[in-house]
Amino acid sequence: MSPTTSPTTTRPAPDLRSEIAELLARPTADVVIIGGGINGLATFRDLALQGVDVVLVERDDFVSGASSASSHMIHGGIRYLENGEFRLVQESVQERNGLLRTAPHYVKPLRTTVPIFSTFSGILSAPLRFLTHRQGRPTERGAALIKTGLTIYDAFSRDGGSVPRHRFLGRKASLAELPA
Known part of the structure; x- marks a missing residue:
């Protein structure tokens, strides 16, 4: 019993x-x-x-x-780009796009602003980090590196998603939009 x-x-x-x-x-x-x-x-x-x-x-x-x-943020895998984990980027984008379709009342695109203070920071260390899969805290990323990463990410995101492509604003336009 x-x-x-x-x-x-x-x-x-x-x-x-x-x-x-x-x-x-x-x-x-x-x-x-x-x-x-x-x-x-x-x-x-x-x-x-x-x-x-x-x-x-x-x-x-x-x-x-x-x-x-958790933060309740569906990040779509952009953080995996830096380590060259493209399969995880693709998988995360597909999951995010599926959630956008099946639960639009819960999942919405969120505009994010990344402040950038230099143009070429990380341009040498990032490829080395990518090729060697070195762990640890990355160095500062400059505009050239971030623009490259976002362009690659947009290529992964284009199929079946409703997330808008990234926007890249210069200092003057950024401060006009976000003066604080």
């Missing part, structure tokens, strides 16, 4: 939540996902949409752990 059943019957004890009682009444599934964070929920959704018999088990509330503490 398990602690979830009473001694006289195999039915669930009356103090159990209805969700637990349902699981005990049907104790098998093709897939059981443990953890209702963003990855568990996404996996559950994908499998359920495919008609797979799937159960999601979560100890607390959904996305109450690490997923609730």
Whole structure:
């Protein structure tokens, strides 16, 4: 006898939540996902949409752990460019574009401003870092390097997305738009 059943019957004890009682009444599934964070929920959704018999088990509330503490930013993989992880860039862009299509009420493009203080900083160290996959904190990135990276990223982003291409403003136009 398990602690979830009473001694006289195999039915669930009356103090159990209805969700637990349902699981005990049907104790098998093709897939059981443990953890209702963003990855568990996404996996559950994908499998359920495919008609797979799937159960999601979560100890607390959904996305109450690490997923609730994130920045909630879908970055689209731009950060992977610096290390030459183009497969991850492509995968992240596809995921972002899919979220833009399936959840436009939650995911929206966000304009970001990157202040740049030099033109050629990092122009020598960045290719070396890229080729050797050196870890550690990168040096300052100048306008030439950032423009190159954003142009490459736009090439990855163009297929099926609704994120606008980057804009590159000079000092005068930037200060006019963002005087503070």
